[in-house]
Every structure is written in C-alpha cells, then in structure tokens.
Amino acid sequence: MKITxxxxxxxxxxxxxxxxxxxxxxxxxTVGLKQSTVSEFENHPDGTRLDTLFKLxxxxxxxxxxxxxxxxxxxxxxxxxEW
Numbered sequence: 001m002k003i004t005x006x007x008x009x010x011x012x013x014x015x016x017x018x019x020x021x022x023x024x025x026x027x028x029x030t031v032g033l034k035q036s037t038v039s040e041f042e043n044h045p046d047g048t049r050l051d052t053l054f055k056l057x058x059x060x061x062x063x064x065x066x067x068x069x070x071x072x073x074x075x076x077x078x079x080x081x082e083w
Contacts, residue, residue, distance in 0.1 A: 010043075013042070016062060041056060
C-alpha cells in the first residue's frame with residue numbers, strides 16, 4: 001500500500017487494529033503505551049514521535065518498508081505469474 005501522509009498512515013494502522021479486533025487500550029498495553037497515545041496518533045498523527053510509531057507497528061505485527069518513489073521493485077507478496 002502506498003502511504004503519502006501521516007493521516008493515511010494513522011488511518012491504515014487504525015484499520016489494521018480494528019481488523020485484528022484490538023482495542024486502543026489492548027494495543028497500547030502490548031507495548032507499554034497509554035491508550036490516550038494510541039488515540040492521539042489515530043486522530044492527530046502529525047506530531048507523533050518515531051519511537052511511538054514503531055511501538056504501534058510492533059503491537060500490530062506490522063513493518064515499515066521504504067523504497068524509492070515510482071520504483072519498479074515488485075512486492076514479493078503478490079502473485080505475478082500467468083495461470
């Protein structure tokens with residue numbers, strides 16, 4: 001998924017949290033954050049510290065990948081063969 005803003009990132013993480021049926025409190029407790037920190041990130045992500053972002057990613061079992069814009073690097077999680 002291509003994410004181009006803090007708001008898109010926050011929305012994506014919120015969706016992943018809900019898909020995993022986790023509350024903000026449970027997500028926060030998993031990595032030693034306060035529930036209010038998770039709420040603040042989901043609603044106002046612009047001022048979020050990087051260490052908080054990585055804790056949230058860990059709590060949701062997600063990872064961050066960085067690559068050049070408009071790169072033709074294939075995502076090895078998609079099927080690219082013909083049937």
